[in-house]
Amino acid sequence: MFFTKPAARSAGRWDGDVAVDSSPAAVEGAATDSSLDDEDQAQLKALGFQSDFKRDMSPWANFSLGFTYLSPVVGIYTVFAFALSAAGPPMIWSLLIAGAGQLLVALVFSEVVAQFPVAGGVYPWARRLWGRKWAWMTGWVYMFTLLALLADAAYGAGPYVADVFGFTPSPHATVVCALVMLALATAINLTGTKMLSYFAIFGFSAELIGALAVGIWLLCTQRHHNLGVLFHSFGAEGNHSYTYAFLAASLIALYQFFGFEACGDVAEEVRNPGVQIPKAMRRTIYIGGSAATFVCLSLILSVTDFGAVISGKDADPIDTILKTAFGGVGSKVVLCIVLISFVSCALSLQAAASRLIYSYGRDDMIIGSRLLARFDHKRHVPPFALLIAVIIPALLIIGSLVSRDALTKLVSFGSVGVYIAFQMVVLAALRARIKGWVPTGKYRLGKWGGPVNIGALIYGVAAIVNLSWPRDSHQPWYDDYIIVLMSGTIIGLGIVYLVATRAHTKSDAPHADAIPEP
Numbered sequence: 143m144f145f146t147k148p149a150a151r152s153a154g155r156w157d158g159d160v161a162v163d164s165s166p167a168a169v170e171g172a173a174t175d176s177s178l179d180d181e182d183q184a185q186l187k188a189l190g191f192q193s194d195f196k197r198d199m200s201p202w203a204n205f206s207l208g209f210t211y212l213s214p215v216v217g218i219y220t221v222f223a224f225a226l227s228a229a230g231p232p233m234i235w236s237l238l239i240a241g242a243g244q245l246l247v248a249l250v251f252s253e254v255v256a257q258f259p260v261a262g263g264v265y266p267w268a269r270r271l272w273g274r275k276w277a278w279m280t281g282w283v284y285m286f287t288l289l290a291l292l293a294d295a296a297y298g299a300g301p302y303v304a305d306v307f308g309f310t311p312s313p314h315a316t317v318v319c320a321l322v323m324l325a326l327a328t329a330i331n332l333t334g335t336k337m338l339s340y341f342a343i344f345g346f347s348a349e350l351i352g353a354l355a356v357g358i359w360l361l362c363t364q365r366h367h368n369l370g371v372l373f374h375s376f377g378a379e380g381n382h383s384y385t386y387a388f389l390a391a392s393l394i395a396l397y398q399f400f401g402f403e404a405c406g407d408v409a410e411e412v413r414n415p416g417v418q419i420p421k422a423m424r425r426t427i428y429i430g431g432s433a434a435t436f437v438c439l440s441l442i443l444s445v446t447d448f449g450a451v452i453s454g455k456d457a458d459p460i461d462t463i464l465k466t467a468f469g470g471v472g473s474k475v476v477l478c479i480v481l482i483s484f485v486s487c488a489l490s491l492q493a494a495a496s497r498l499i500y501s502y503g504r505d506d507m508i509i510g511s512r513l514l515a516r517f518d519h520k521r522h523v524p525p526f527a528l529l530i531a532v533i534i535p536a537l538l539i540i541g542s543l544v545s546r547d548a549l550t551k552l553v554s555f556g557s558v559g560v561y562i563a564f565q566m567v568v569l570a571a572l573r574a575r576i577k578g579w580v581p582t583g584k585y586r587l588g589k590w591g592g593p594v595n596i597g598a599l600i601y602g603v604a605a606i607v608n609l610s611w612p613r614d615s616h617q618p619w620y621d622d623y624i625i626v627l628m629s630g631t632i633i634g635l636g637i638v639y640l641v642a643t644r645a646h647t648k649s650d651a652p653h654a655d656a657i658p659e660p
Contacts, residue, residue, distance in 0.1 A: 178413045190652040193410040196522045201418040203339030206346035208426035210486035212401030214434035221394040227452050229391030230378035231371045231442045240395035241431040243601030248402045250598050252420030255406040256583025259415035262501025263407035264567050271570035273654040274646035280566040282636040287559030288495035293535035296320040299484035306477050320539045327488040328532045334521040335411045345486025352479035353433050357440035364444040364467045376448040400560045402426040407494040416584035495531040500524035505651040555628035558609040565602035577657045
């Protein structure tokens with residue numbers, strides 16, 4: 143295994159097998175691929191990079207990576223009980239609102255990645271749009287977000303593993319299951335882009351087919367209500383106004399609609415990224431959002447007693463629905479599909495985190511950059527960046543044995559960290575437009591760029607506020623404001639690190655080049 147550090151001036155390595163099919167179609171296809179590779183390489187070179195990644199990820203694999211990161215099954219199944227008890231069936235409309243808002247964000251990202259198709263996602267985008275300090279903080283926030291969400295995805299699978307294999311989900315058993323899932327995701331990621339693509343497509347197919355099959359079966363056999371219930375709260379708001387209850391329940395939507403940025407994290411592993419990645423981002427919103435809404439709808443109409451869910455008498459309505467609809471054996475099959483969704487979600491989160499960390503290291507922006515920027519040219523992955531993306535989540539998972547509350551607090555930051563990092567890029571894009579940036583990539587919004595950018599910023603700020611305000615006034619104040627406190631802590635530590643080490647000054651990679659020179 144050979145490792146080298148691919149800096150902005152390093153020579154890239156481009157390996158490929160010689161085609162043995164000499165038919166006209168094969169020759170033309172090979173010529174097209176070669177032409178695209180040359181064009182992609184030339185674009186990266188103009189941006190100051192030579193890529194060591196192989197462009198083995200197909201457009202559908204790229205979309206599948208975003209879809210499995212979004213993971214409608216994981217998102218809906220995790221928050222369904224809370225959302226239904228908080229606001230009743232009308233909580234489903236929050237999915238449409240969040241989907242529209244995040245589509246605006248995805249459109250902004252599409253313009254940026256088309257012009258700057260560099261591995262790492264939000265960090266290199268912020269670097270090109272604003273500068274090194276802003277990019278450093280954006281990457282810092284998003285790195286902690288991804289690692290916390292990865293730990294949460296692995297840990298959250300534990301109870302489902304226990305249900306499938308019939309053992310008690312004790313804290314120790316849950317930790318072991320989480321570590322096994324993390325190890326499985328790491329093993330797949332270490333095999334390279336092509337294997338990651340295969341598993342992403344498999345995870346997407348299994349999750350989508352499973353979601354559709356389960357939803358159709360529930361609607362055909364377990365439907366207890368008509369669509370009118372989607373406009374009836376069944377008293378879930380209690381003494382509050384319904385707006386308060388609806389905003390609280392909208393967590394089910396706010397947790398759901400991200401993942402599309404993962405398509406851009408692997409920009410150096412996709413051919414013709416300026417065209418394909420914006421398509422993949424939009425498909426993630428369209429297809430992932432539609433699947434999530436359909437799953438949510440089928441579950442709502444299958445609940446027999448909304449009052450029992452709202453009162454807490456039926457604390458796990460999904461388990462009740464699945465066992466009633468499919469029986470013991472059938473429900474285990476459904477849970478196996480859910481487990482595949484958890485593995486796929488963890489796989490995508492880890493891939494995104496490793497590319498972000500690698501991009502940090504390649505630009506010499508953080509301690510240990512020399513190691514983090516090393517690249518395995520046999521498997522075409524950054525192994526030490528992947529190692530960080532397994533060690534830190536594993537420590538968080540193991541730490542839950544000492545304090546389950548500590549893991550919960552860190553994950554609570556992950557829920558809002560996505561939106562903070564996203565809006566740092568959206569704000570950077572708006573600032574760059576004001577200063578004269580005109581997108582030059584293969585995907586452009588034209589005259590709609592400014593209005594879409596402003597709409598994305600308004601939505602994102604509103605989402606951050608909604609995520610941050612306290613949901614339960616009966617908790618101690620520090621638990622009520624845990625998201626605000628954790629966000630302040632992570633951002634504060636980042637500022638202290640940046641000021642103390644001046645890490646951004648050590649990097650000579652290009653920055654702030656989206657804004658034209660005076």
